[in-house]
Amino acid sequence: xxxxxxxxxxxxxxxxxxxxxxxxxxxxxxxxxxxxxxxxxxxxxxxxxxxxxxxxxxxxxxxxxxxxxxxxxxxxxxxxxxxxxxxxxxxxxxxxxxxxxxxxxxxxxxxxxxxxxxxxxxxxxxxxxxxxxxxxxxxxxxxxxxxxxxxxxxxxxxxxxxxxxxxxxxxxxxxxxxxxxxxxxxxxxxxxxxxxxxxxxxxxxxxxxxxxxxxxxxxxxxxxxxxxxxxxxxxxxxxxxxxxxxxxxxxxxxxxxxxxxxxxxxxxxxxxxxxxxxxxxxxxxxxxxxxxxxxxxxxxxxxxxxxxxxxxxxxxxxxxxxxxxxxxxxxxxxxxxxxxxxxxxxxxxxxxxxxxxxxxxxxxxxxxxxxxxxxxxxxxxxxxxxxxxxxxxxxxxxxxxxxxxxxxxxxxxxxxxxxxxxxxxxxxxxxxxxxxxxxxxxxxxxxxxxxxxxxxxxxxxxxxxxxxxxxxxxxxxxxxxxxxxxxxxxxxxxxxxxxxxxxxxxxxxxxxxxxxxxxxxxxxxxxxxxxxxxxxxxxxxxxxxxxxxxxxxxxxxxxxxxxxxxxxxxxxxxxxxxxxxxxxxxxxxxxxxxxxxxxxxxxxxxxxxxxxxxxxxxxxxxxxxxxxxxxxxx
Numbered sequence: 001x002x003x004x005x006x007x008x009x010x011x012x013x014x015x016x017x018x019x020x021x022x023x024x025x026x027x028x029x030x031x032x033x034x035x036x037x038x039x040x041x042x043x044x045x046x047x048x049x050x051x052x053x054x055x056x057x058x059x060x061x062x063x064x065x066x067x068x069x070x071x072x073x074x075x076x077x078x079x080x081x082x083x084x085x086x087x088x089x090x091x092x093x094x095x096x097x098x099x100x101x102x103x104x105x106x107x108x109x110x111x112x113x114x115x116x117x118x119x120x121x122x123x124x125x126x127x128x129x130x131x132x133x134x135x136x137x138x139x140x141x142x143x144x145x146x147x148x149x150x151x152x153x154x155x156x157x158x159x160x161x162x163x164x165x166x167x168x169x170x171x172x173x174x175x176x177x178x179x180x181x182x183x184x185x186x187x188x189x190x191x192x193x194x195x196x197x198x199x200x201x202x203x204x205x206x207x208x209x210x211x212x213x214x215x216x217x218x219x220x221x222x223x224x225x226x227x228x229x230x231x232x233x234x235x236x237x238x239x240x241x242x243x244x245x246x247x248x249x250x251x252x253x254x255x256x257x258x259x260x261x262x263x264x265x266x267x268x269x270x271x272x273x274x275x276x277x278x279x280x281x282x283x284x285x286x287x288x289x290x291x292x293x294x295x296x297x298x299x300x301x302x303x304x305x306x307x308x309x310x311x312x313x314x315x316x317x318x319x320x321x322x323x324x325x326x327x328x329x330x331x332x333x334x335x336x337x338x339x340x341x342x343x344x345x346x347x348x349x350x351x352x353x354x355x356x357x358x359x360x361x362x363x364x365x366x367x368x369x370x371x372x373x374x375x376x377x378x379x380x381x382x383x384x385x386x387x388x389x390x391x392x393x394x395x396x397x398x399x400x401x402x403x404x405x406x407x408x409x410x411x412x413x414x415x416x417x418x419x420x421x422x423x424x425x426x427x428x429x430x431x432x433x434x435x436x437x438x439x440x441x442x443x444x445x446x447x448x449x450x451x452x453x454x455x456x457x458x459x460x461x462x463x464x465x466x467x468x469x470x471x472x473x474x475x476x477x478x479x480x481x482x483x484x485x486x487x488x489x490x491x492x493x494x495x496x497x498x499x500x501x502x503x504x505x506x507x508x509x510x511x512x513x514x515x516x517x518x519x520x521x522x523x524x525x526x527x528x529x530x531x532x533x534x535x536x537x538x539x540x541x542x543x544x545x546x547x548x549x550x551x552x553x554x555x556x557x558x559x560x561x562x563x564x565x566x567x568x569x570x571x572x573x574x575x576x577x578x579x580x581x582x583x584x585x586x587x588x589x590x591x592x593x594x595x596x597x598x599x600x601x602x603x604x605x606x607x608x609x610x611x612x613x614x615x616x617x618x619x620x621x622x623x624x625x626x627x628x629x630x631x632x633x634x
Contacts, residue, residue: 003028143203264300
């Protein structure tokens with residue numbers, strides 16, 4: 001695992017400043033604490049910070065081909081590099097290391113920009129072709145590894161994190177549409193960032209810069225997967241199991257100590273169980289819990305650890321709130337408000353004390369229909385047939401009378417969200433269940449200049465709508481899964497895990513997101529994946545003998561934190577400071593009266609605005625941290 005960055009001037013007569021490139025690169029030291037490397041020649045510079053995992057002694061970057069005309073830096077791991085190495089040797093290429101990065105330069109020699117189609121792994125890559133004066137940036141199919149770029153007046157900057165680009169000192173302005181999306185989703189979806197000038201390269205895409213022209217191409221699309229027509233469910237279950245074992249076995253390759261995240265939920269438990277079947281050595285597992293019993297799941301993790309005979313380590317999170325909120329702002333570089341980043345941070349910290357690489361279970365809910373919203377989507381169809389007086393008036397009135405609770409299992413919160421959105425059209429409805437600031441609240445919250453600078457609607461639906469429309473040929477549940485995969489999984493879950501693990505120089509691999517598994521999952525018909533209301537039915541049936549029955553059949557709880565309570569005690573001093581009328585007025589983005597209404601309503605127990613307040617808190621901390629100037633907007 002590494003951090004990469006670089007700069008290219010559009011005009012060959014300009015030379016990249018070595019000192020500036022070093023400054024950019026060293027913002028990524030946490031991603032690669034072991035060593036740094038550079039390629040600088042005339043108008044082009046590449047930089048890399050390396051976390052040594054494969055070929056620790058020999059895999060120095062940047063890496064070049066035999067005649068030093070092709071150079072590459074990489075963040076990530078190429079899991080099929082051994083097979084590719086043998087293939088390329090047969091084609092006449094000479095290798096001098098055992099590193100997966102060296103495969104990239106020889107693949108590029110052989111296939112040009114199509115080299116990326118041959119890679120299986122998680123990666124963000126930069127390739128410089130000296131002879132053709134061509135730069136190629138590439139991001140893996142599922143967006144496990146991040147890659148940002150800024151196409152400015154006379155130069156292109158790129159980096160594994162936004163901070164590598166901002167270190168170069170470009171003039172930056174706030175992207176009001178990104179703020180709008182953030183308020184809806186608690187994160188900012190690709191290709192947007194909070195800055196107008198900086199963009200995320202989308203998963204499954206490459207960026208090619210040549211002769212002053214920049215072109216972005218899509219090299220892989222999950223939307224092109226076709227549903228199965230002839231199949232045997234039992235054979236499909238066997239096939240999935242084989243795919244799981246093969247992916248986990250491939251991702252166990254490491255020259256440094258390796259372990260596993262184990263939450264006690266189904267997905268991480270499957271990864272550990274698969275490792276137990278293909279790996280006879282000791283297995284180290286790690287989990288994080290809370291002192292609030294309604295949120296703590298460490299007993300479930302211990303059950304799986306006992307069943308699989310792992311060396312299990314657990315930490316109970318009692319956050320140092322003032323420290324952690326600044327750590328989050330520093331590592332995300334833009335507003336991000338999934339509060340489960342807090343336990344992920346502490347879990348990564350714990351895990352890194354014992355190992356350098358960890359495997360996680362991310363992706364199972366999106367691939368195999370594990371979210372409660374998929375049940376809600378089916379229920380909404382039934383609810384739509386209820387007489388209008390009941391569905392539009394009586395039932396919502398009753399539901400909104402339910403008491404507010406700070407506990408994790410909060411039926412009232414879920415019921416209110418369901419009835420408020422159930423009668424919308426399917427795509428909008430599915431998005432709305434995941435959104436937290438609706439149009440009315442945002443209109444009341446945002447200052448007038450921000451409202452006037454928005455290019456789209458206040459609802460923030462457009463990122464979801466793009467993928468929902470693209471997946472029009474899928475069945476209903478698969479269509480929802482596709483939008484969740486391409487937006488929520490990539491820009492929220494994988495972003496969270498990448499930044500929080502890299503904050504501690506921990507490499508996290510995601511075996512459920514192996515391309516073969518992802519494409520297999522999207523071939524499955526809806527009724528196979530989720531018959532009736534049975535979440536993850538197919539996945540559970542495929543692996544049920546690998547885990548304790550209580551683990552397989554336990555209802556989904558999610559990786560949440562007791563934020564409603566934290567805001568009232570441990571976080572209250574920060575709320576009082578950052579969400580005060582004076583601070584909100586000073587920063588100038590939000591209406592202080594609306595913010596105070598949300599604070600007082602939540603603190604008084606009249607409604608649960610914990611997610612909204614956490615989002616506002618994280619945004620205001622980000623503003624202070626970056627000393628970002630309001631003007632100009634847009």
